[in-house]
Amino acid sequence: MVGGQADVKLVSNAMANATRRKIMAMLAEKERTRAEIAQAAGASMLDYHLQMLKQAGLADIRDDAVSLTEFGRNFLNEKADKPMQAKKDLSGTAPLQITEIRQLLPCIADASKFRIIARIEPQLGGALKLLEPLFARARYSERIGALIIQKGNVLITLYSTGNVTMTMIGSEAEAQAVLQELKDTINKAIASGVTPAAREKVKVDHAEVYKYLPKTDCKICGEQSCYAFAIRLVGGETALEKCTPLQEPSFATSLETLRALREYL
Ligand code: SF4
Known part of the structure; x- marks a missing residue:
């Protein structure tokens, strides 16, 4: 493992997945067989996960035995010594170079819309939290x-x-435009090197909450209507979870949005 740009990318891609992190944690204890890993981490796509770890130089695969490479062991030790530190300002944070769209998936709630999976690089890691006031x-x-x-x-x-x-x-x-705007906003803050000043958050009112409710007035939540539920939710007198119809797949996007809005109430 030479530690170049491509290698760093391979390692970060390999460690970005929860199953692979679990496999690495297992291997940190001792060498494992494929069957042991499949039993603990799941058999689904096991070969793929192992190949990702191997390509990144983190794991070694010999016949049925899987073990950490020396690089993999050093990598884990270093991580244990230095947990991801919360950064205090943006100095030393590398600007975003790459923003790319990986997948366009149909939106469950609205067939005319998409759910996008994209990627930005380099990773923002501990600096991400500092960017909250930008928006x-x-x-x-x-x-x-x-x-x-x-x-x-x-x-x-x-x-x-x-x-x-x-x-x-x-x-x-539209996805490209949103990503570009995001990249420009973040890179402008990184170029200044200082933490963006805290900004007063926009408040959410009941009319906005109502927009994302099922609007069936079914009363399952214990309220007379969705509008009444919205008013009580904004007032902190009921919980989002009481609207069980929102758990249906067709409301998945609305629920995701309402969960985000709840943070500003
Ligand atoms: S349970 Fe949900 S859909 Fe039914 S009335 Fe209450 S807020 Fe509206």
Whole structure:
């Protein structure tokens, strides 16, 4: 492993996946057989995951035995010594070079829209959290390690690993434009090197919440109507989870948006 640009990319791609991280953690304990790995991490796409680790130089595969390479072991040790540090400012953060669309998937809630899977590089890692004030409606989630940005109906989730998802996008051209705007905004902040100043968040009102509810007035939530539910939700007197119809696949995008809006209530 020479540690060049391509190698760094292979390693970060290999470690961006939860199954592969799990396999690495297993291998850190001892050498494993394929059957042991399949039992603990799942047999689905096991060959692919192992190949990704091998190509990145992290794991060695001999017949049925899988083990860490020396590079893989050093990589894990280094990571354990230096957990991802929360950055204090943007100095030293590399500007985004690549923004590319990987997949356009049909949006479950609206057949005329797309769900986009994209990629930005280099990864923003610990700097991502500092970017929250750049956007009027954005929140950083420690749980998933991602910055969630709302722009109109579009919900953008920017993961510290470089993966990006966008919902309710009208076309590939729109997705490109959104990505470009994101890249320009972030790179402008990185060029200044300082943390963006905290910005007052835009508040959400009940009319906006109502827009994303099923509007069937079914009363399952215990309220007389969806509008009444929206008012009580904004007032903090009920919980989003009480609207069980929102769990249906056809409302998946609305639910995702409402969860993001809830953060600003
Ligand atoms: S459960 Fe949901 S869909 Fe039914 S009335 Fe309440 S908010 Fe509306």
